[in-house]
Amino acid sequence: MKLLFLMIQQIGLIVAIAFILTRLATFRNLIDHKLDRWTIIQLSIVFGLFGIVGTYTGISIRPSENSFLWIPRIDAIGFEEALANSRVVGVVIGGLLGGPWVGLGAGLIAGIHRTLLGGFTGLACGISTVTAGLFAGLVYLKIGNRRIIPTSKALLTGAIAEAVQMLIILLIARPWESAVVLVQVIALPMILANSLGIALFVTIIRSVIHVEDRIEANQAQKVLHIADQMLVQLRRGLTEESATQISKLLLTTTGASAVSITDPEKILSHVGIGDDHHLPGHTVLTEATKKVLRTGKLYIPQSVDEIHCPQKGCPLEVAIIVPLKKSDDVIGVLKFYFLSPKQIKPVDEEVAQGLGKLLSHQLEVVDAQNHAQLIREAEIKALQAQMNPHFLFNSLNTIVALVRTQPDMARKLLIQLGYFFRQNLNASLHEFVTLKQELDHTRAYLDIEQARFTERLSVKLEIDPLYENVLLPPLTLQPLVENGIRHGLKGLEKTGEIIVHVTESKGYVLISVKDNGIGISPDRIEELLHSRIESQEGTGLALYNVNQRLTYHFGEESQLHLDSELERGTCVWFRVPLEQGGRLA
Numbered sequence: 001m002k003l004l005f006l007m008i009q010q011i012g013l014i015v016a017i018a019f020i021l022t023r024l025a026t027f028r029n030l031i032d033h034k035l036d037r038w039t040i041i042q043l044s045i046v047f048g049l050f051g052i053v054g055t056y057t058g059i060s061i062r063p064s065e066n067s068f069l070w071i072p073r074i075d076a077i078g079f080e081e082a083l084a085n086s087r088v089v090g091v092v093i094g095g096l097l098g099g100p101w102v103g104l105g106a107g108l109i110a111g112i113h114r115t116l117l118g119g120f121t122g123l124a125c126g127i128s129t130v131t132a133g134l135f136a137g138l139v140y141l142k143i144g145n146r147r148i149i150p151t152s153k154a155l156l157t158g159a160i161a162e163a164v165q166m167l168i169i170l171l172i173a174r175p176w177e178s179a180v181v182l183v184q185v186i187a188l189p190m191i192l193a194n195s196l197g198i199a200l201f202v203t204i205i206r207s208v209i210h211v212e213d214r215i216e217a218n219q220a221q222k223v224l225h226i227a228d229q230m231l232v233q234l235r236r237g238l239t240e241e242s243a244t245q246i247s248k249l250l251l252t253t254t255g256a257s258a259v260s261i262t263d264p265e266k267i268l269s270h271v272g273i274g275d276d277h278h279l280p281g282h283t284v285l286t287e288a289t290k291k292v293l294r295t296g297k298l299y300i301p302q303s304v305d306e307i308h309c310p311q312k313g314c315p316l317e318v319a320i321i322v323p324l325k326k327s328d329d330v331i332g333v334l335k336f337y338f339l340s341p342k343q344i345k346p347v348d349e350e351v352a353q354g355l356g357k358l359l360s361h362q363l364e365v366v367d368a369q370n371h372a373q374l375i376r377e378a379e380i381k382a383l384q385a386q387m388n389p390h391f392l393f394n395s396l397n398t399i400v401a402l403v404r405t406q407p408d409m410a411r412k413l414l415i416q417l418g419y420f421f422r423q424n425l426n427a428s429l430h431e432f433v434t435l436k437q438e439l440d441h442t443r444a445y446l447d448i449e450q451a452r453f454t455e456r457l458s459v460k461l462e463i464d465p466l467y468e469n470v471l472l473p474p475l476t477l478q479p480l481v482e483n484g485i486r487h488g489l490k491g492l493e494k495t496g497e498i499i500v501h502v503t504e505s506k507g508y509v510l511i512s513v514k515d516n517g518i519g520i521s522p523d524r525i526e527e528l529l530h531s532r533i534e535s536q537e538g539t540g541l542a543l544y545n546v547n548q549r550l551t552y553h554f555g556e557e558s559q560l561h562l563d564s565e566l567e568r569g570t571c572v573w574f575r576v577p578l579e580q581g582g583r584l585a
Contacts, residue, residue, distance in 0.1 A: 013057060014089055014197040015204065017050065022208040031097055031205070043098040044105025050090025051110025051129065055117070057085065085190075087114060087125075088132045089197045092161050095136025096149050096202065103140075107133025121182065124172035128165035135161055154202040158195030166191075226253055227358060234366045238324075238332065240280050243268035246359070250336075254351060258316060258337035264293055264330070272337065277311040289333055292321045296330045298353055300344070315339050320349055322356030326363050334359060398452050413451055420444040424475070432553075435502065435509075436468035438477040442500065445478055449485055455495065457485070462501045470509050470576060473549045479542040480513040480572050488517030488570050505575065508557075512573035519566040528562065543572070550574055 021027045027046070033039045091110050095103025107130035115126030139157050143149070166187045173179035229249050233242040243261040247269040251259045258272030262284050270278035284290065286309075288301040299321045309316060316337040324332040334356045338344055395417055402410035423441040439461070446459050481498060489496035499514045520528070528543045547560040554576055564570035 011086075011193060011197045011200060013053075014086060015200055017053070018201040018204040021046075022204055028208070028212070035099060035101075040098065040101045040105065043094060043102045044109065047090045047094025047098075047102065047106035048109025050093070051087045051106060052090075052113050054086035054089055055110065055114050086194055086197055087129060088161055088165060089158070089194050089201065091129055091133040092136040092158055092198050093154075093201050095133045095138075096140055096154060096157060096198075097205075098137070099140045100134055100137030103133030103135070103137030104130065105133075107131070120175070120178060121169055121173045124169045124179075125165070127172065128168040131164055131168065132161035135164065149202050149206070151199050151203050151206065155195050155199040158198035159191050162191040162194050163187075226250070226355070227362065230359060230362055234362055237366065238263065238268065238363060240268050244271065244280070247271040250334075250355060254336060254355075255343070255348065256336040257339050257343075258335075260335040260337065261324075261332060262289060262335070263332040268332070273339070274309070274311075274314055274316050274337065277314065278309075288319070288321055289335070292323050292333050293330050296323045296325065296328075298322050298349070298356070300349070317341065318344060320344065320352040322352050323360075324356060324363065325360045326367060331363070394452060395448050398448070402451070409451065413448055416444040416447045420448065430474055432471040433474045434468060435470045435472055435477075435511075438472055438474070439463065439468070439500075441475075442478045442481050445482060446498070453496070457489070458495055458497045460497070460499045462499065462503075464503055467502055467504065467509050470578070472576065473553055476546055476550065477511065477513070479546055483542050484513055484515040484517065484570065484572070488515035488519075490518070492517055504578070508575035508577055510573065510575045512571055514569065514571040516569040519568055520562065520564040520570055521566065522564075525562045525564060550576075 030039060030043055030046070087110050091103065091106045094106035111126035111129035111133075114129060115122045119125075136157055139153065140149075143153060166183045169179050169183055170176075173182070226249060230246050233245045233249075238261070247259040247261055248271050250256070251272050256272065258270060258274050258278070260270040260278060261268045264284075266284060267278065267280050267282045269280055284293070286301075286306065288299055288306045292299050301319060301321070316339065318338050318341045320336045320338075322334045322336075323330045324334055334352070336348070336352050338348075395413070399410050399413050399417070402413065420441065423437070423444070443461070450457050450459060477500070481500065484498055485496070489498075494516075497516045499512075501510075501512045501514065503510050543560060543562075550558045550560065558574055558576055560572060560574050562570060562572055
């Protein structure tokens with residue numbers, strides 16, 4: 001019982017070592033690092049030394065005298081002596097955290113050291129130490145290389161490792177009678193105490209990792225929340241209103257006393273202490289702010305004079321000033337004010353710099369999105385502007401000719417013409433429209449063209465109604481049909497035919513426009529899809545424009561394809577992935 005009590009006292013040393021190690025960033029990084037050769041060597045040395053410490057703090061035992069005393073041994077051990085110690089604790093923990101190679105390395109370091117100390121159990125203890133490290137490493141592999149070892153498995157592994165050590169002592173140590181007496185004395189205390197020590201060490205590591213993971217998760221959640229809210233506010237750019245909302249957000253999520261945002265000339269917002277006299281719209285006065293605007297580098301003023309607040313009694317004494325950039329150009333600053341220099345911690349500087357970079361990146365993202373939207377609108381307007389004036393005049397002439405002979409038909413064509421131009425004008429207002437809306441727009445165009453060409457134009461629409469709610473960029477289908485009529489059927493002596501076909505193929509909606517016209521030469525097909533081609537009949541913009549917008553929204557798999565043979569017609573087709581193009585509810 002006394003030996004068990006003394007062994008449990010040694011647990012205090014184990015707990016102390018565990019506590020110190022887990023507070024060292026280097027040790028925590030080693031545990032989380034990929035197990036390459038250098039990491040294995042470092043972990044083997046750390047846990048091997050841990051095992052040596054366990055040996056030196058062992059309890060000296062003389063089986064022949066049935067006595068034991070807790071006296072640290074730094075010299076050789078007499079042949080009749082043995083040690084009840086916690087050497088296996090470090091080795092087993094090494095195997096559980098680093099795998100078989102770490103367990104083997106730590107076991108060899110601690111085991112060879114123990115063998116060299118001597119005593120009738122020297123060789124047996126050395127062998128059992130290596131065995132314990134390998135066994136713990138195999139447990140590491142068995143439980144799936146887990147970052148956090150379950151406490152119950154650590155406790156069981158320690159108990160088995162110590163039990164195996166007792167067995168090896170009985171098999172190898174001589175004289176056998178002394179080995180039996182020794183095992184009878186130390187087996188139960190060492191199994192209980194060392195397995196408990198291993199479990200405690202692992203529990204401490206688990207708790208530290210859990211705390212760190214929770215802190216990192218909270219920080220990540222906070223950053224994501226800040227990023228999400230800032231992006232919402234920045235949709236219309238960096239204005240006084242958006243800057244004020246962002247400053248309020250940052251004030252509640254940081255330890256600053258006030259937060260301010262400026263552009264190169266004036267204060268856009270100031271929230272927190274001092275907001276009664278640091279007013280939006282005031283010109284940037286402080287030399288510190290001008291310095292950041294000029295250099296583009298973070299700066300912390302070293303004195304109150306550098307903040308240069310004209311208001312007497314202003315409590316704001318120091319600030320972290322971070323540049324806001326777009327494409328390497330400084331467009332303003334983000335300031336975090338504090339009441340005293342003592343309030344600024346190293347982490348505050350890092351957080352301020354990180355938030356400044358985040359806000360800068362988001363300004364660039366918003367700028368890119370705005371430019372992309374402007375480009376899309378310009379592309380659609382280019383399609384609208386390319387509308388051949390002759391189409392309008394020819395349509396009106398056709399309607400005028402039908403007013404007396406077929407007034408109902410004339411009325412229908414007027415309605416279709418109005419609908420056609422209304423859809424054209426509204427196209428830039430929407431990022432997506434349904435396939436049904438595109439088909440209605442295309443039908444209006446085809447009705448007018450069929451009235452003009454009468455029997456010389458045949459139109460077939462082969463549409464599965466199931467896919468009418470698939471989303472497309474506006475002005476996608478009608479330009480392809482118009483292109484087929486204006487260019488494909490031009491000069492055709494036989495009846496021209498346009499077939500619009502919509503179906504599903506392997507998770508895609510397949511849309512094609514086919515004509516029986518003059519066809520396109522192979523060397524011209526690639527040019528039509530990837531560049532603007534000037535021609536006598538038009539700008540060559542339609543196919544290029546539609547192709548660019550399809551690939552922008554849905555990727556390369558949705559690009560236009562042209563299958564054509566001279567004098568036999570052309571088929572223009574593309575596909576939209578159902579899960580990406582989607583269907584309207």
